[in-house]
Amino acid sequence: MKRFFVLLVLLGVLLTSFTFAAKTKITYWQYFYETKKITIDQLIKEFEKQNPDIEVEHVTFPYANYNQKVASSIPAGVGPDVINLYYGWIPKYVTSGYLIPLPEEDFSKEYLQSQFFSFVSKGIEFNGKYYALPIAVRSLALFWNKKLFEQAGLDPEKPPTTLQELVEYAKRLTVYDKKGNIVQEGLTMQPSGQGHHWIREVLVRQFGGVPYTSDSRTVLYDKTGAGSDVLKFYTDLITVDKVGYPGFMNDDVTAFKAQKAAMTIDGSFRIGTLNKIKGLEWGVAELPSYMGVKSNFASFWANGITTNATQDPKKLEAAVKFIKFLSSPESMKLWLKNVGELPANPELAKEYYDDPVYGAFLRGLEYAHATFFVDESAQRQVMMDAVDKVVLKGISPEVAWREAAEEEQKVLDNFWSSIQ
Amino acid sequence: MIKRDRLLTVSAYIFLTIFAVLMVFPFIWMFSSSFKDSGEIYEFNLFPKYPTLYNYQYIFNYSLFPRWFLNSLLIAMITTISVLFFDSLIGYTLAKFDFPGRKLIFILILSTLMIPTEMLVIPWYIMVRNLHWMGTYWSIMFPGMISAFGIFLMKQFMSTIPNDLIDAARIDGVSEFGIYFKIVLPLVKPALATLAIFNFIGNWNAFLWPLIVTSSPEMYTLPVGVAYFSSENSMSWELIMTGAAVSTVPLIIFFLIFQKQIVKGITMSGLKG
Amino acid sequence: MRLRQKKILTAYVFLSVPLLFFIVVRFYPMVYSFWLSFTDWDLISPKKNFIGLLNYINIFKDEVFMKAIVNTLKYVVFGVPAVIIVSLYLSLVLNRIKKFQGFYRLLYVMPYITPLVAVSWVWKWMYQQPPIGFINNLLTIFGIDSQPFLMSTSQALPSIVVTTVWVNLGYCVIIFLAGLQTIPQEYIEAAKIDGANRRQILWRITIPLLNPIIVFLAITQSITFLRIFTQVYNMTDQGSGGPLNSTKPLVLYIYQKAFMSFDMGTAATATVILFGIIMVITLVQMLILNKNIEY
Numbered sequence: 003m004k005r006f007f008v009l010l011v012l013l014g015v016l017l018t019s020f021t022f023a024a025k026t027k028i029t030y031w032q033y034f035y036e037t038k039k040i041t042i043d044q045l046i047k048e049f050e051k052q053n054p055d056i057e058v059e060h061v062t063f064p065y066a067n068y069n070q071k072v073a074s075s076i077p078a079g080v081g082p083d084v085i086n087l088y089y090g091w092i093p094k095y096v097t098s099g100y101l102i103p104l105p106e107e108d109f110s111k112e113y114l115q116s117q118f119f120s121f122v123s124k125g126i127e128f129n130g131k132y133y134a135l136p137i138a139v140r141s142l143a144l145f146w147n148k149k150l151f152e153q154a155g156l157d158p159e160k161p162p163t164t165l166q167e168l169v170e171y172a173k174r175l176t177v178y179d180k181k182g183n184i185v186q187e188g189l190t191m192q193p194s195g196q197g198h199h200w201i202r203e204v205l206v207r208q209f210g211g212v213p214y215t216s217d218s219r220t221v222l223y224d225k226t227g228a229g230s231d232v233l234k235f236y237t238d239l240i241t242v243d244k245v246g247y248p249g250f251m252n253d254d255v256t257a258f259k260a261q262k263a264a265m266t267i268d269g270s271f272r273i274g275t276l277n278k279i280k281g282l283e284w285g286v287a288e289l290p291s292y293m294g295v296k297s298n299f300a301s302f303w304a305n306g307i308t309t310n311a312t313q314d315p316k317k318l319e320a321a322v323k324f325i326k327f328l329s330s331p332e333s334m335k336l337w338l339k340n341v342g343e344l345p346a347n348p349e350l351a352k353e354y355y356d357d358p359v360y361g362a363f364l365r366g367l368e369y370a371h372a373t374f375f376v377d378e379s380a381q382r383q384v385m386m387d388a389v390d391k392v393v394l395k396g397i398s399p400e401v402a403w404r405e406a407a408e409e410e411q412k413v414l415d416n417f418w419s420s421i422q
Numbered sequence: 423m424i425k426r427d428r429l430l431t432v433s434a435y436i437f438l439t440i441f442a443v444l445m446v447f448p449f450i451w452m453f454s455s456s457f458k459d460s461g462e463i464y465e466f467n468l469f470p471k472y473p474t475l476y477n478y479q480y481i482f483n484y485s486l487f488p489r490w491f492l493n494s495l496l497i498a499m500i501t502t503i504s505v506l507f508f509d510s511l512i513g514y515t516l517a518k519f520d521f522p523g524r525k526l527i528f529i530l531i532l533s534t535l536m537i538p539t540e541m542l543v544i545p546w547y548i549m550v551r552n553l554h555w556m557g558t559y560w561s562i563m564f565p566g567m568i569s570a571f572g573i574f575l576m577k578q579f580m581s582t583i584p585n586d587l588i589d590a591a592r593i594d595g596v597s598e599f600g601i602y603f604k605i606v607l608p609l610v611k612p613a614l615a616t617l618a619i620f621n622f623i624g625n626w627n628a629f630l631w632p633l634i635v636t637s638s639p640e641m642y643t644l645p646v647g648v649a650y651f652s653s654e655n656s657m658s659w660e661l662i663m664t665g666a667a668v669s670t671v672p673l674i675i676f677f678l679i680f681q682k683q684i685v686k687g688i689t690m691s692g693l694k695g
Numbered sequence: 696m697r698l699r700q701k702k703i704l705t706a707y708v709f710l711s712v713p714l715l716f717f718i719v720v721r722f723y724p725m726v727y728s729f730w731l732s733f734t735d736w737d738l739i740s741p742k743k744n745f746i747g748l749l750n751y752i753n754i755f756k757d758e759v760f761m762k763a764i765v766n767t768l769k770y771v772v773f774g775v776p777a778v779i780i781v782s783l784y785l786s787l788v789l790n791r792i793k794k795f796q797g798f799y800r801l802l803y804v805m806p807y808i809t810p811l812v813a814v815s816w817v818w819k820w821m822y823q824q825p826p827i828g829f830i831n832n833l834l835t836i837f838g839i840d841s842q843p844f845l846m847s848t849s850q851a852l853p854s855i856v857v858t859t860v861w862v863n864l865g866y867c868v869i870i871f872l873a874g875l876q877t878i879p880q881e882y883i884e885a886a887k888i889d890g891a892n893r894r895q896i897l898w899r900i901t902i903p904l905l906n907p908i909i910v911f912l913a914i915t916q917s918i919t920f921l922r923i924f925t926q927v928y929n930m931t932d933q934g935s936g937g938p939l940n941s942t943k944p945l946v947l948y949i950y951q952k953a954f955m956s957f958d959m960g961t962a963a964t965a966t967v968i969l970f971g972i973i974m975v976i977t978l979v980q981m982l983i984l985n986k987n988i989e990y
Contacts, residue, residue: 034638034639062638063638069957071556071637073957179826179835181825181841183824183825183826183841184825185825185826194932194933194935248846248932249824249845249846249932250824251823251824251827252659253932256658256659259658260460260464262826379933379955386932386937386938387937387939387940390848390937390938390939391939394847394848394938395848395939420737430791431792434791435792437788438785438788438789438792438799441799441803442802444861445802445803445806445865446802448806448814448817448818448821448861449809449817451817451820451821451829452820464826464827508712508713508716511709512710512713514709515706515710519705519706520699520702521702521706522703531713534721534722536973536974536977537721537725537970538922538966538969538970538973540922540949540966540969541724541728541966541967542720542724542725542728543953544724544953544959544963544966545723545725545728546720546724547954549724564720565720567716567720568716592698598701598702598709623808626810627808627810627811627812629810629812629924629925629928630924630946630950634950634954644810645810645811645812645813645925646812648810648812648813648816649812652816652929659827662816662820663816663817663820665816666810666813666816669812670813673808673809673810674805674809677805677808681801684804684808685804685869688804688866688870689869689870689873
């Protein structure tokens with residue numbers, strides 16, 4: 003009797019697992035950001051409706067230890083089938099054996115080049131193969147506080163359009179106390195925020211330089227264009243013009259939110275935060291140009307297929323479908339609306355050019371460059387240190403800039419030598 | 423001479439009071455800031471002109487603070503119970519049983535006090551990963567389930583229990599575990615209380631290991647939650663101070679209730695260590 | 696005889712789980728850390744290559760590591776004497792008063808039991824620049840120029856030391872007070888009759904008798920400062936130990952190497968070195984400070 007009962011239970015278990023097996027289940031990982039999580043959940047629902055035989059499990063992790071979690075889960079075989087990763091990590095993931103190339107029959111070169119901005123198809127390529135697809139991209143723009151413009155006697159609807167104007171406006175917008183301490187910043191100077199991107203991809207190019215070789219293996223910003231003048235320009239704003247400094251009110255976002263900074267350079271993802279602040283009237287414009295040169299920094303996260311998915315052809319097929327679905331124009335539209343990140347498809351992007359908020363970011367994408375970060379925190383640290391050396395230690399911009407290039411070259415060499 | 427003594431006493435009180443203000447002021451500033459709204463937070467008045475509970479409402483309704491609070495409570499409680507049980511059992515065994523290897527075992531356990539946690543976190547992390555403990559409460563708790571310091575403390579206390587008492591129970595036919603549980607434990611209650619309080623505070627405040635091993639925000643402990651919450655770029659100082667206050671208040675209450683044991687515990691750790 | 700065997704067996708049964716725990720959770724990981732320090736493992740790749748002493752050779756060429764070592768020693772050298780001298784002074788004064796002793800002691804020890812993360816953010820908030828920093832606002836009222844505190848390469852580390860001293864002060868005061876209360880009153884009375892003044896009593900009787908406690912606190916506080924992490928992680932920009940690595944201690948270096956750069960070999964090497972430093976400091980302090988007792 004007892005034995006019979008055990009058999010019955012076993013049979014039951016077997017049967018239920020059988021019915022589950024009829025549905026292909028794939029796991030999707032991304033880092034935790036509230037609106038992103040909600041939007042992906044919404045998209046998964048839609049996807050499952052279109053593909054009733056596929057089930058997607060969605061898992062999120064905090065940004066800070068995302069890599070760590072991935073690294074510890076995939077070898078253990080409990081990792082994702084589809085993963086959302088920063089495009090700069092692609093080489094590491096590929097050479098560690100975690101990512102497989104996107105199947106060419108589903109993702110042709112033509113498809114990739116026509117449906118996505120050119121910096122995207124360049125960013126997802128490694129050794130001649132393509133590895134991941136983004137839903138959305140990000141770029142930078144200049145945010146300004148209309149009320150503070152008015153108080154300084156400036157036209158609240160006319161943000162600066164050139165670097166010269168930017169400096170001039172910033173000076174007029176800065177307020178000091180009796181002791182000469184800044185109590186209101188003209189322009190935020192925070193390399194640890196978006197400032198390091200502005201230096202690296204925008205200012206360097208505007209001063210006639212190129213940040214890296216096209217294979218991203220060699221630092222060029224010290225050898226091309228005006229070299230250390232870039233750093234001098236940036237640090238002069240802090241030490242000579244005194245329009246702001248790193249750490250004012252802790253960081254640039256806090257300062258701008260508290261209406262203690264008149265202008266800041268930040269990303270499209272900040273729109274949601276700023277919209278929530280009562281009484282803050284802000285505008286957003288394209289980054290100021292210099293000598294007629296416009297430049298911008300773009301970055302993106304992309305969805306790739308892991309080796310986990312190759313264990314089962316059905317899983318692989320489901321993963322391909324899911325990635326394509328996530329990068330469809332419909333998903334991109336929803337993403338823009340919910341998350342505030344920009345469509346990765348240039349045709350779709352054009353539809354929003356006149357948008358008072360997103361327009362500035364989207365127009366910026368046309369001339370944007372994506373940095374191929376191999377270790378974002380280390381590379382950011384290099385720029386932070388370069389600025390600190392000049393501002394806090396009084397080291398000349400020439401020396402600080404050269405040392406930054408050497409330091410960053412070391413980071414790059416370290417990375418590329420580890421993946422041979 | 424007497425006059426001078428009085429003068430000294432008065433100046434001693436003044437000095438101690440000034441210091442007391444220095445010690446307490448950061449707490450006052452933290453609480454004061456947590457009741458200010460975003461418009462007033464950058465002013466320096468000690469008492470908010472328009473005190474608000476909005477920050478607390480925000481913390482409890484729109485963030486994971488309640489969950490982190492429960493996580494910390496759960497983890498601190500379970501580890502404390504485990505430490506009390508095992509440490510007293512080992513302390514008792516080492517104090518009252520004579521067996522080959524006793525000294526060696528005691529020295530081995532004591533020597534682990536010399537190993538800094540920082541040296542162990544990487545292997546622990548690899549253990550957690552290989553054993554698939556990622557994302558469980560167990561992964562946060564397991565390194566603290568037994569404490570070498572507690573064993574030392576317990577052994578010292580157990581040594582003072584008269585052997586006759588234990589032998590008498592043995593003759594009465596009480597089981598070995600029964601002797602430990604029913605006779606020995608009640609005798610060392612004060613020491614147990616001290617150990618419990620210290621262990622609870624230690625686990626409530628632990629940062630490095632939970633920071634490393636917790637993966638999803640749902641699993642954060644309170645300190646890790648406060649750190650992440652605060653370092654997110656778009657945070658506001660009034661909310662950060664509220665978060666800090668929320669993680670501090672339970673301990674202050676705890677402290678006021680158990681102050682005697684806490685002072686005694688610190689003293690014990692100092693004089694016998 | 697049977698009873699004895701039974702007792703031995705009972706002891707081993709009682710000890711089995713805890714012993715297993717100490718072997719698996721303490722000793723094995725320690726050995727494992729030593730082993731890792733001889734490999735180039737990067738967490739992501741499946742292979743761990745044995746590379747001998749290469750990590751140890753390279754780490755001493757790493758400027759950031761050297762800086763972290765120097766910073767760590769600075770924390771100890773600034774922090775430990777400060778916390779011991781101030782707490783000794785406080786407890787001497789406290790010992791003199793009769794009323795409210797417990798009350799003051801209570802207030803002093805509050806920071807010690809507060810979560811360090813909360814403490815760090817409160818102090819970071821107070822250290823802010825004008826127009827929002829409380830301490831700078833206070834300085835301005837007294838007509839003193841505002842100070843950069845956490846934002847300067849020279850002031851950031853001392854600022855963190857001040858916070859840490861504030862945290863540990865109460866702990867030391869309690870221990871000193873307990874020590875002071877064990878000093879036999881007859882010694883002091885006898886000295887007074889011999890005509891000794893307060894200062895002589897302090898230096899000839901009280902402090903020598905407190906020596907074991909000073910040794911104990913010097914060791915425990917040194918280890919506390921050697922392992923400093925939470926404050927620096929929470930008080931510096933992006934947890935970087937900046938500006939320009941001026942506050943980065945060894946443990947933060949280890950954390951960044953292991954869990955941000957995934958350089959497990961180097962991180963393990965640094966943990967072994969930290970272990971060594973803690974050992975050496977403990978031994979040296981025991982030797983030097985214990986000598987004083989003989990006088």
